[in-house]
Amino acid sequence: MADAGALFLSLKLAGLTTLVLLLLGLPLAWWLARNRHPVRALIEAVVALPLVLPPTVLGFYLLVAFSPTGSVGHWIAALGGPPLVFSFTGLVVGSCLYSLPFMVQPLQTQFAALDRRSLEAAATLGAAPLDRFFSVILPQSRGGLLTACVLTFAHTLGEFGVVLMIGGNIPGQTRVASIAIFDQVEGLNYAAANHLSLILLGVSFGLLLAVYLLKRRWSEAMS
Amino acid sequence: MTLDFAIRLRQGNFQLEAVGQVPRGGITALIGPSGAGKSTLLRVLAGLETRATGHIRLGDETWLSAEQQVPAHRRRVGLVFQDGALLPHLTVAGNLDYALKRAQKPRLARNEAISLTGIRNLLEQRPSQLSGGQRQRVALARSLVTDASVLLLDEPLSALDQQARQPLIAILRQLPTRVGIPVLYVSHSLEEVGLLADHALLIEAGRICASGGLRPLLTDLEQSQARLPHALTPIDGSIRSHDVADGLTAIAWGRETLWIPRVGGEPGDGVRLLLHARDLSLALERPSDSSILNSVPVQVLDWYDHGNGQCTVRLETETGALLARITRRSARLLDLHPGQLLFALIKSVALPEMPVED
Numbered sequence: 050m051a052d053a054g055a056l057f058l059s060l061k062l063a064g065l066t067t068l069v070l071l072l073l074g075l076p077l078a079w080w081l082a083r084n085r086h087p088v089r090a091l092i093e094a095v096v097a098l099p100l101v102l103p104p105t106v107l108g109f110y111l112l113v114a115f116s117p118t119g120s121v122g123h124w125i126a127a128l129g130g131p132p133l134v135f136s137f138t139g140l141v142v143g144s145c146l147y148s149l150p151f152m153v154q155p156l157q158t159q160f161a162a163l164d165r166r167s168l169e170a171a172a173t174l175g176a177a178p179l180d181r182f183f184s185v186i187l188p189q190s191r192g193g194l195l196t197a198c199v200l201t202f203a204h205t206l207g208e209f210g211v212v213l214m215i216g217g218n219i220p221g222q223t224r225v226a227s228i229a230i231f232d233q234v235e236g237l238n239y240a241a242a243n244h245l246s247l248i249l250l251g252v253s254f255g256l257l258l259a260v261y262l263l264k265r266r267w268s269e270a271m272s
Numbered sequence: 273m274t275l276d277f278a279i280r281l282r283q284g285n286f287q288l289e290a291v292g293q294v295p296r297g298g299i300t301a302l303i304g305p306s307g308a309g310k311s312t313l314l315r316v317l318a319g320l321e322t323r324a325t326g327h328i329r330l331g332d333e334t335w336l337s338a339e340q341q342v343p344a345h346r347r348r349v350g351l352v353f354q355d356g357a358l359l360p361h362l363t364v365a366g367n368l369d370y371a372l373k374r375a376q377k378p379r380l381a382r383n384e385a386i387s388l389t390g391i392r393n394l395l396e397q398r399p400s401q402l403s404g405g406q407r408q409r410v411a412l413a414r415s416l417v418t419d420a421s422v423l424l425l426d427e428p429l430s431a432l433d434q435q436a437r438q439p440l441i442a443i444l445r446q447l448p449t450r451v452g453i454p455v456l457y458v459s460h461s462l463e464e465v466g467l468l469a470d471h472a473l474l475i476e477a478g479r480i481c482a483s484g485g486l487r488p489l490l491t492d493l494e495q496s497q498a499r500l501p502h503a504l505t506p507i508d509g510s511i512r513s514h515d516v517a518d519g520l521t522a523i524a525w526g527r528e529t530l531w532i533p534r535v536g537g538e539p540g541d542g543v544r545l546l547l548h549a550r551d552l553s554l555a556l557e558r559p560s561d562s563s564i565l566n567s568v569p570v571q572v573l574d575w576y577d578h579g580n581g582q583c584t585v586r587l588e589t590e591t592g593a594l595l596a597r598i599t600r601r602s603a604r605l606l607d608l609h610p611g612q613l614l615f616a617l618i619k620s621v622a623l624p625e626m627p628v629e630d
Contacts, residue, residue: 164357164360166353166355166357167357167359167360169318169320169344169351169353169357170351170353170357170358170359171359171370172319172320172343172344172345173318173319173320173344173345173347173349173350173351173415173418174345174370174371174374174414174418175345175346175371175374175375175418175419176345176370176374177343177345178345180345180374181345184370185359185361188361189360189361
């Protein structure tokens, strides 16, 4: 199948983005949930921006910034980094920005709802801060973690505008499934477009269904 | 080993400035009205309030000083929260093992803690499936399988009904001999404290205003506890004999004998009894024709006039002070004066455990 590569690239992009965002999102969400610093509102607004911004707007500015003469691209190139425009690396960076709220917001909500007593009890039982993170916070936050990861993954899978602006349509590099579908429709290959669309629909629905079923089971176990 | 502290903490309008000691051997009660800073003091001792200044020392170990602040997880404190604070994502066994895994030398072995608190049949349950009393017993067991060198109990009975309290009180009474470390017990209930504690710290508006033996403090008319309508005197006696036919137990109390509703235990066993000030009356002579079984000779020390027709009188007995609440008219009729020899008639006695029924 001609579009297997595009599908694989989409999955790879979504997987990598989820991983990177998980590492960045955990500390950021923790900070946002636990801090009353005035800067918090500013950061919350920035994090939520991709929710309301047209993807083309975000993509446009990323394109300007990432280009070899742009502010970010210039420095990356000077430091010997990879090109960020029309490259897979650029897609990962763009997707991370675009999907940021989908990772941070569920985690932040979850962390804010955590019982402070549990953490204090764990401390008096001899658990150091990092130990508490892994033995209390993570297990008690698994619902929020799962939601955040799956939403990020599914949202990146369906990304189009940002990819089109900064990635273009290079097979094996930036031609992800959503671009391939658009391409097939442009070429009036409705059967191929339908094929790929059905797969994306199925994967997304399957993921979300699994999340809601799991969360239901977990909340029954906890209460 | 003694827990020593002199701490200062400001929280909004509230200022905690507490100096005191928690000795080993017996339970030390931290008594005071709500809002006096009892829980805050406990949290400072446990290391959960990190903005406190001053010093905290346990034996030769320093937990807080101008130079250092030992974080909560290295303080070797067993803390039982008001609501137990069990980890909801773990079973009862999981909660115990969580503590055990992080302890080098657990105060009690897993099995000892389980049998002391009677939670063996709860091990596979989740915290959400437990009743309030069960939760507190698990929390207590969990605090005993840590490296704890001091035990801090934050009103562990306050959320429980009377029926759930009894078994916990019986367990708590065994604590000092079982663990041999300082135990600080926060409560606003005189009855609870009277049954459990041996020493006390009185706290008011963030300050420790008095400390010492429980009985002298609870009967000190300078302190508000002694002036409460439900003021009481804790006394320690031992079982002399049982009278099965009459359903009574004779308690040796100094040279006196008190008859109380039958309790469990062997002759020689110690018993803590509570004498409520309102259950005592005073007479010039020992009555011989009364339904009241117990009377003891006392000497008047001083009294406090409540201004509402009531007086609380502090009396000296062979074993220590005793409070009686009488009307001002009675005081006048008795011609109450310091040094006067009277008899205290004890109408009823509050017991630590349920009377035996047979």
